[in-house]
Amino acid sequence: MAAPGGGADLPLSSHPGASSIEHGVEMMNAQSTLQTMRIVRLDEVGPPENLKLVEQPVPTPGPGEILIRVALAGMIYGDTEARRGTYFKPTPSPFFPGREVAGEIVAVGPDVTGYQTGDRVLALILAYGCWADYVIAPLKETKAHHGGRIPPSDIVKLEPETGFAEALPYLVNFRLAHMLFHGSSKVPQGATVLVHGGAGGMGSMVIQLAVDHGCTVIATCRGAAEADYCRALGAQHVIDTVSEDYVAATLAACPGGVPYSFNGVGGDAINRDFDVLAPFGEIQAYGYVAAKTPFDSFRLGKSISLKTFSADDYLKTPMFPAATAAMHEWFRTRTLRGVDVILPLDQVVEANRLLDAGRVTGKIALEAAMRVG
Template identity: 30%
Template structure:
């Protein structure tokens, strides 16, 4: 089969197409003919050698895939050959076939396309946990969203709009800000110029603030965000896009720019801070299945609308990484296999 194999960490061109042996379904596994694979920021960090949960090289990147069942291993029930399924695993997605643990495989309903289904596990999964598993969500709450035109950002908007939140979204380019306006975001700001604490003051006055801030950027935006919370508000950190800019130098810069969280000050001001790392949460199969079952139900009922922002060929994985690393993507990038 064809697969993207990473043998050395480094820039995007390290992602190369190779012919490797087909996998087989071992006991407890489902063999899937991959039709679509999601591209995620964690893949970029893994390629750069900055993702601690990445497997040892060489490996095939890719956390999430959609396709059809080719075979099932011994002891697996509930799946049939030809059935459309969604699978997630810590690696192996950028390939024509993947053997995934049956516990990590979900049936795709007829109402949901395979490429759309691939948007759900990491992007919508992160968005769902960041919104609904960190505190209350009530209509009228104020939400500030960094990197709002990215894959996770648009997923948060889809879920938050359904919940009736007042959304303020930040994006770096005119094109991205236009996309946010088309998504019904109430206030759209330029992330290169607008600090979240200043935005809160301009919109809501000196004593105002946000109920929820979702931050996938990291660094200085954390301290700005904490200042922008109203009493009872929470900041949810779910990524470190700053880390990809300059590799190890970026990691050092992030270390020095990220504030230390003072629990006594947070307590005194009734503010909360949460971290959401879906790679870690995926070690809890019960939680992941609950979240994915709910997201698939919502998509099947047309209450949310997962769609890829861009579809590229498997051989274009390096270009996809370049776009994601440089923040030139709008929405989720999906590889057609």
């Protein structure tokens, strides 16, 4: 394959808006002979402005690789952590962000079976480089440019009736939420759960799973728009932390304390959750968008459990195929909650600013509709 390299910087757009994704793919189909593409490159960790849109040759898939023409590239909080250099693993330089994509296979390399050009797919690509017009997806374990090993890409074929924007949030956010909710916590039907950051990409998926499981959901959020969003997902109790103390409001809704807290916020909430949990309650600490606050494990008066999270550990367990099977079931049987915010690829800086500021409701993605000419 042609590895990501330097490339010429391209201007970043300041004009908002996004076209129809499926129409964008049709436009790209007419341009399959393009020799160059756009890709987002990070040369130095730091603020969103460090991200550059560069042009480089479209890569050619090697043995055991496929080439995907990108329709949508998903964004998660971990992407901004890698950009800032505060992720749990060092960010290489240069770095080509993006690990989740929806698009169409346009070329397959030697020794590839089970996939062909024209397949519509979701892909989790831990070799990164998805914030681009095209991306290589290795189907076998590969060696990283900066040492270590990269797991094979996780490819999910889509049925014709399932749109890219509908399906993308379920590739990463849904499956991670499913592994936490059903795999790790094994939440019983009808339980009461507290979901922090209920309007976020992960929090919204936990709410959907909990509602589907017959649970009573208490969701925290910030502001009226997020509150409306959480209610639309089915949360019965919504706490706006801008104007309410979530501990008092949670205990008012569930006087005996909640048995489960799904906490992707961190900050003060990681310790204040102690006060809202029932005896032997459980905190799933899977994020820290507010802050990486140490947990005080020596508070007295109550027995609780704290579970931490590493996706790499979960992917090696039966919880991952179970979550994948559940995702396919939802594709077939549920009304899907698709991508909520779509910005063009050349607005990647603005998209990162929105994530940094916590101003994204639901799932955000970049649209990689190709340019004419």
